[in-house]
Amino acid sequence: MTRHKISTKFLSIEKVERIIDRKQKIELSQEAIDAIQKCRAYLDKKTDTEKEPIYGVTTGFGSLCNRSISKEDLSTLQRNLVISHACGVGEEVPQEIVQLMLLMKIQSLSYGHSGVQLATVQRLIDFYNKGVYPVVYQQGSLGASGDLAPLAHLSLPIIGMGEVYYRGKKYPAADINEKFGWEPITLQSKEGLALLNGTQFMSSYAVWLLIKAKKLSWLADIIGTVSLEAFDGCLSPFNINVHLVRPHAGQIITATHIYNMLQGSEIISRHKEHVQDPYSFRCMPQVHGASKDAITHVQDVVETEINSVTDNPTVFPDEDLVISAGNFHGQPLALVLDFLTIAVAELGNISERRIYQLISGKRGLPSFLVKNPGLNSGFMIPQYAAASIVNQNKAFTMPCSTDSIESSQGQEDHVSMGANAATKCYLVVNNLEKILGIELFNAAQALEFRRPLKSSQFIEDFVAAFRQVVPFVENDTYMHELIQKSIDFVNGVKVLMD
Numbered sequence: 001m002t003r004h005k006i007s008t009k010f011l012s013i014e015k016v017e018r019i020i021d022r023k024q025k026i027e028l029s030q031e032a033i034d035a036i037q038k039c040r041a042y043l044d045k046k047t048d049t050e051k052e053p054i055y056g057v058t059t060g061f062g063s064l065c066n067r068s069i070s071k072e073d074l075s076t077l078q079r080n081l082v083i084s085h086a087c088g089v090g091e092e093v094p095q096e097i098v099q100l101m102l103l104m105k106i107q108s109l110s111y112g113h114s115g116v117q118l119a120t121v122q123r124l125i126d127f128y129n130k131g132v133y134p135v136v137y138q139q140g141s142l143g144a145s146g147d148l149a150p151l152a153h154l155s156l157p158i159i160g161m162g163e164v165y166y167r168g169k170k171y172p173a174a175d176i177n178e179k180f181g182w183e184p185i186t187l188q189s190k191e192g193l194a195l196l197n198g199t200q201f202m203s204s205y206a207v208w209l210l211i212k213a214k215k216l217s218w219l220a221d222i223i224g225t226v227s228l229e230a231f232d233g234c235l236s237p238f239n240i241n242v243h244l245v246r247p248h249a250g251q252i253i254t255a256t257h258i259y260n261m262l263q264g265s266e267i268i269s270r271h272k273e274h275v276q277d278p279y280s281f282r283c284m285p286q287v288h289g290a291s292k293d294a295i296t297h298v299q300d301v302v303e304t305e306i307n308s309v310t311d312n313p314t315v316f317p318d319e320d321l322v323i324s325a326g327n328f329h330g331q332p333l334a335l336v337l338d339f340l341t342i343a344v345a346e347l348g349n350i351s352e353r354r355i356y357q358l359i360s361g362k363r364g365l366p367s368f369l370v371k372n373p374g375l376n377s378g379f380m381i382p383q384y385a386a387a388s389i390v391n392q393n394k395a396f397t398m399p400c401s402t403d404s405i406e407s408s409q410g411q412e413d414h415v416s417m418g419a420n421a422a423t424k425c426y427l428v429v430n431n432l433e434k435i436l437g438i439e440l441f442n443a444a445q446a447l448e449f450r451r452p453l454k455s456s457q458f459i460e461d462f463v464a465a466f467r468q469v470v471p472f473v474e475n476d477t478y479m480h481e482l483i484q485k486s487i488d489f490v491n492g493v494k495v496l497m498d
Helices: 013-021 030-049 071-085 095-109 118-130 148-159 173-180 191-196 200-230 240-244 249-261 284-306 331-358 380-396 418-450 457-467 479-492
Strands: 004-006 026-028 089-092 132-134 137-139 163-166 169-172 314-316 321-323
Touching: 013 095, 013 200, 013 284, 026 030, 026 118, 030 118, 030 314, 071 148, 071 191, 095 118, 095 132, 095 148, 095 200, 095 284, 118 132, 118 148, 132 148, 132 173, 137 148, 148 173, 148 191, 148 200, 163 173, 169 173, 200 249, 200 284, 200 331, 200 418, 200 457, 200 479, 240 249, 249 284, 284 331, 331 380, 331 418, 380 418, 380 479, 418 457, 418 479, 457 479
Parallel strands: 004 026
Antiparallel strands: 089 137, 132 163, 163 169, 314 321
16 A cells, blocks of 8 residues: 655645545655754754743743743643643544544654654654544633634653553553553643644644545535426526626536536426426525635645644754744634635525425425325425525624633734634534435435436436436335435545546
């Protein structure tokens, strides 16, 4: 198996996805090794010769920045920083995101501007390659000075403390260190700060969210197209000429995607008694497309972030500079994570409206999509469930980035709250998957009432795959199980997004 070499080459979201999907091990390139060692050697020399205080290296942290620390206490200072900042609470961060946190932190440290030991970075790589995932908690970060609390939990096992998951079981970090023969790292000057400063909690969530959101955006097109066919909708709103005169990229992409999926359909090509469809069908290019454009913008920002140095102070060996500044501030991520939350929530919002149209007894479809409504409630309540989830998503779209709560005795007087934006967006993305699962459940049921007419080969194949796990509902049955199977189907679909 080939290994991914950590280097200064651009790391895209697609590259991260390939690394994860292919279960690639990682290693430092020689370029990264040289940069890390050069920076560490420079910082050691600087602390020996510099008479002026260097923030976080020879001083305390935050509002304690004016407290000088003696040379013999520099290692203790860094250890104290890690253990005192491990104040995370709430639910545990999913291991798939902790895996990304390790990768993102390694990438950021590899540029040679953080002053860490090579051994410290290598230990993070060992964790990643062995599947040792520190226990990290979702709550506790203000998104500036970076993700202090969650990154402290990520770093505890380096010094032999905290807990980790290994092969799905939780262990004290000390036990896993013993298992692999790893000695706790003795942190040198600045190392604790380099590990804790940074935006890797926010950015790792953002990477995961983008991968998932892009997939669900395409699935929204596919499932919306099944609904369009089931509703006996019109093809004309997807004609490319309409979209070329309002040429938003996402709008054009969505319209083309849906138009192509419908080629060869008997249902879409037959004469329509109605002139127009409701907006939830007719305006899929405009609504889905706007969300695609939002996702593209978010990706631009996130890719810049994961290819950046975000700890503080920043070390420049060649320029003989150690600069205390604010690259740890999560405002770029906070804003786009709130934006992504809105964009994803809107995909769920319009999906639920299509569900509502399908069960409403219009265009020859039976009320609630069963042959004997009245005796059977049919698909009445799945729409309730979707509406409930949509309502929750609407509440979650309240932005986090517009709030700031002063901390550290006023030294950190504006914070991004990007970490909360990230965890909130995570809930909304997972909720969208549920809503789309319920829409597909309804749409596939409704499509059966158009027989013997057939849709396009693509749509027929997609629905046939769905029917392998979720049957047509003749009479009232236990709907929860079928809804969950539908959600699981959406989760498991592999989507080509060329």
